[in-house]
Amino acid sequence: xxxxxxxxxxxxxxxxxxSLAEKFSxxxxxxxxxxxxxxxxxVRIDLRNxxxxxxxxxxxxxxVVIHTAAVSDSILSSNLSTKxxxxxxxxxxEELAKLCKDFNSKLIYTSTDLVxxxxxGSYLNxxxxxxxxxxxxxxxxxxEVKIKQTFNNxxxxxxxxxxxxxxxxxxxxxxxxxxxxxxxxxVRVFTDQFRSPISVIEASRLIGEMIAKDISxxxxxxxxxxxxxxxxxxxxxxDLTGLNKDLLIKIKLDDMPELPKVEDVSLSIEKMKSFGLxxxxxxxxxxxxxxxxx
Numbered sequence: 001x002x003x004x005x006x007x008x009x010x011x012x013x014x015x016x017x018x019s020l021a022e023k024f025s026x027x028x029x030x031x032x033x034x035x036x037x038x039x040x041x042x043v044r045i046d047l048r049n050x051x052x053x054x055x056x057x058x059x060x061x062x063x064v065v066i067h068t069a070a071v072s073d074s075i076l077s078s079n080l081s082t083k084x085x086x087x088x089x090x091x092x093x094e095e096l097a098k099l100c101k102d103f104n105s106k107l108i109y110t111s112t113d114l115v116x117x118x119x120x121g122s123y124l125n126x127x128x129x130x131x132x133x134x135x136x137x138x139x140x141x142x143x144e145v146k147i148k149q150t151f152n153n154x155x156x157x158x159x160x161x162x163x164x165x166x167x168x169x170x171x172x173x174x175x176x177x178x179x180x181x182x183x184x185x186x187v188r189v190f191t192d193q194f195r196s197p198i199s200v201i202e203a204s205r206l207i208g209e210m211i212a213k214d215i216s217x218x219x220x221x222x223x224x225x226x227x228x229x230x231x232x233x234x235x236x237x238x239d240l241t242g243l244n245k246d247l248l249i250k251i252k253l254d255d256m257p258e259l260p261k262v263e264d265v266s267l268s269i270e271k272m273k274s275f276g277l278x279x280x281x282x283x284x285x286x287x288x289x290x291x292x293x294x
Contacts, residue, residue, distance in 0.1 A: 001025070003211065004062035004105075006047060006096070007069030009035030011170040012110065012162060015204040016066060023208060027060050029069070035168040047092045057099045064211055066108045067096055072136055082135065089139035094146035101151040106216065108155045108207065113195065113223065115141040115158060118262035122194065122227055125268040126158070126219050134260040144219070152217040155210065160223025160267055163233070164200035164289045172200075174289075177234050181243040188249045191231040196223030196267040199285035201292060206277050213275055220272045226282045227266035233282075240286055 001024045007013040008028030014035045017028050021040050029045050030037045045052055047069055069092070071085045093109065100107040114137035117129040132138040147154050163174035180187040203222070228236070231250060238245045253261050269279070279285070 001063045001211065002027075002060060004056070004060060004065045005029065006065070006067045008037045008040075008042065009033050009168070009170070010068055011164075011166050011172055012200055012203060013037075013068050014167040014170060015164075015200045016068070016207065019201075019204040019208050020066075020211075024211070027056070027062070029056075031069075033169050035170065047096075048087055050095050053095060054099060057103050057105075061103060062105045064106045064108060065096060065100055066110075066207065067093060068110045070110075070136075070140065072112075085135055085139055086142075089136070090142045090146060093143035094150065097147045097150035097154070100153065104153075106153050106155070107147060108157065108210065109143065109147055110222075111140045111144050111156050111158045112137055113158050113160045113221070113265040113267055114260075114262055115144070116265045118265050120264075122264055122266050123268040124221070124265060126221055126271055133262060137260075154217065155215050156219040157207075157222035158219065158267070159198075159203070160221070160265075161195040161197040161230075161233075162200050162203060163197050163286075165293045173230070174233070174237070178237060178241075178243075181234075181238065181241075181247055184244070184247070186247045186249050187234070188251045188255075189229075189231045189234045190253060191229050191250045192252050192263060194227050194229050194264040194266045195233075196221075196225070196227055196265075196269065197233055197282065197285075198222070198224040198279055199289050201288055202279055202285050206279065209277060210275075213277075215275055218271075218275075220275075220277075221267040221269050222272060223267040223269055224279050224282055224285065225269065227264075228282065236283060236286055240283065241290065 005028040009030035117131035
C-alpha cells in the first residue's frame with residue numbers, strides 16, 4: 001500500500017514517517033525544513049502549486065493521503081497573512097480532496113478539537129456545537145467542509161492536544177514544560193483549559209491501524225481517554241519523572257487574553273473506539289514518550 005504524507009517535517013508528520021515506513025511504501029513531503037524526511041522517499045513541494053501536486057499524484061499513485069500540513073499557529077506570525085493561512089489550510093485541502101477523488105485515494109485529514117464550542121461542557125461528541133474561535137480552527141473546519149463537498153472517501157480526525165518530544169525543529173508545549181522543569185525553572189500552566197491529550201507516538205500508531213480498516217465518510221474525535229487540564233498533564237509528568245511540582249505556576253485563560261479562549265474541548269472517543277481504535281491510558285502514553293525521548 002502506498003501512502004503520501006503532507007507536512008512530513010511537522011510534529012506529527014515526522015513520527016508518521018517513522019511508524020508508517022515500517023509497514024507501507026511512503027512518500028513524505030515538506031516545504032522548508034526537511035526534518036527527518038530526507039531519511040525516507042521524499043519530495044520538497046509547495047502544496048499550493050497545484051500542477052506540481054498533480055504531478056506527484058500521477059507519479060506515485062497513492063492509495064492513502066494523510067494530510068497533516070497546515071498553518072497551526074494560534075497567533076499569526078508577521079510573515080504570514082490571513083490569505084496565506086486560507087490558501088494553505090483551505091484551498092490546499094480542497095485541491096487534495098479533488099485529486100484523491102480523481103486518483104481513487106483515501107484522504108485522512110487531521111482537523112482539530114478546537115473546532116468545537118469550548119464552553120459546552122465535557123466529553124464532546126462529533127455532533128456537538130461547532131464554534132471555532134481562532135483563524136486556525138476556523139480554516140481547519142472550512143477544510144472539513146471542502147472535503148465533504150468533494151467526495152466520500154475520507155476520514156476527518158478532530159485531533160486532540162498532541163504531546164511528546166518534537167524531532168528536529170518541531171516542538172510542542174509539553175516539551176517546553178519538561179525542559180523548564182528539568183532546568184529547575186518555573187513554568188506557567190493553565191488550570192482551566194481541559195483537553196483529551198494523546199501522544200504523538202500513539203496518534204501515529206492509531207493512524208497506522210486506521211489505514212488498514214474499512215473506514216470512509218467518517219468524522220472521528222481523535223484523542224486520548226482522559227479529560228485533564230494542562231496543569232494536570234504537567235502534574236502527571238512530574239509524578240512520572242520526579243520533577244518538582246512546586247515549579248508549576250497555576251494560571252487561568254484570562255491571564256493570557258491574547259490567546260483564543262477555549263475552556264473545555266475534551267472529547268468523547270466512543271465512535272473512534274467502535275472501529276477498534278483504542279488509545280492507551282494517559283500515564284502509559286507519557287511513559288512511552290519519556291522512554292523514547294531522543
